[in-house]
Amino acid sequence: MARHNKTILITMSRTPIIAANWKMNIGPAEAKEFLAAFKNEITCECKAVDKVIVPPFITIPAVMEVLNGCTCVGVGAQDVSDRDNGAFTGEISTTMLNELGCKYVVLGHSERRQYHGETNAYINKKIKKALAAGIIPIYCIGETLEQREGGQLETVLKSQVVEGLEGLTAEEVAGLVIAYEPVWAIGTGKTASAADAQDAHAFIRGVIAATFGQDAADKVRLQYGGSVKPGNAAELMSQPDIDGALVGGAALKADSFAAIIKAAV
Numbered sequence: 001m002a003r004h005n006k007t008i009l010i011t012m013s014r015t016p017i018i019a020a021n022w023k024m025n026i027g028p029a030e031a032k033e034f035l036a037a038f039k040n041e042i043t044c045e046c047k048a049v050d051k052v053i054v055p056p057f058i059t060i061p062a063v064m065e066v067l068n069g070c071t072c073v074g075v076g077a078q079d080v081s082d083r084d085n086g087a088f089t090g091e092i093s094t095t096m097l098n099e100l101g102c103k104y105v106v107l108g109h110s111e112r113r114q115y116h117g118e119t120n121a122y123i124n125k126k127i128k129k130a131l132a133a134g135i136i137p138i139y140c141i142g143e144t145l146e147q148r149e150g151g152q153l154e155t156v157l158k159s160q161v162v163e164g165l166e167g168l169t170a171e172e173v174a175g176l177v178i179a180y181e182p183v184w185a186i187g188t189g190k191t192a193s194a195a196d197a198q199d200a201h202a203f204i205r206g207v208i209a210a211t212f213g214q215d216a217a218d219k220v221r222l223q224y225g226g227s228v229k230p231g232n233a234a235e236l237m238s239q240p241d242i243d244g245a246l247v248g249g250a251a252l253k254a255d256s257f258a259a260i261i262k263a264a265v
């Protein structure tokens with residue numbers, strides 16, 4: 001894969017973004033304990049990194065209550081419906097997320113692709129719905145081990161980018177967060193090497209440049225996700241095309257999530 005042109009990066013400033021994907025962990029009571037500890041670790045003055053917590057839907061109001069309007073931590077949802085409202089049992093709408101004050105929504109996580117059959121086309125509808133509601137999608141992409149070993153890495157990433165972002169304007173793409181999460185690294189303790197992760201990120205940015213233009217590619221923030229922890233975060237985030245991390249397991253404890261944030265400063 002071609003390395004990204006570093007001269008461009010010298011003139012770019014993409015604020016790092018670190019997000020905690022709590023998945024189906026941490027109910028309202030535990031979230032309050034987490035945030036009490038987390039607030040001691042991270043001060044509101046720390047503006048160098050965008051910090052995001054993505055709790056289960058039912059925990060979002062408790063997180064908002066503790067944050068009490070503090071904007072130093074953004075809150076996201078783990079999914080959203082592609083519909084407005086109505087007879088869609090179990091679904092949550094963008095209007096509801098806006099009512100709670102959610103700034104972000106994680107879309108296309110590999111667990112939603114794997115367990116709920118979500119396709120690039122379906123995720124594309126959700127991305128458009130989120131953007132129409134002013135909510136920033138954190139769009140997850142990434143290959144399985146079988147695809148990587150079968151030489152399909154670039155084909156898979158390209159189709160996830162092109163199909164998932166189909167119909168978006170360059171300006172909309174510039175404002176997105178895209179999380180590159182190799183499926184084989186999620187929750188397994190196996191992390192992509194910093195060099196492999198950088199190569200994949202540079203490839204993704206190149207696809208965005210070819211599809212939506214260089215300005216969008218220079219502005220879009222790319223996170224790495226897959227067994228990020230305090231011990232490997234700094235090296236991953238020092239790579240020129242890695243602008244942050246989407247963190248699962250290591251974001252379930254306030255001290256370890258805070259340590260990853262500090263590694264991004």
Ligand code: PEP
Pocket residue numbers: 021023181185186187188189225226227228246247248249250
């Ligand atoms: C994730 O859930 O997106 C993730 C990257 O999980 P983990 O950090 O546990 O691998």
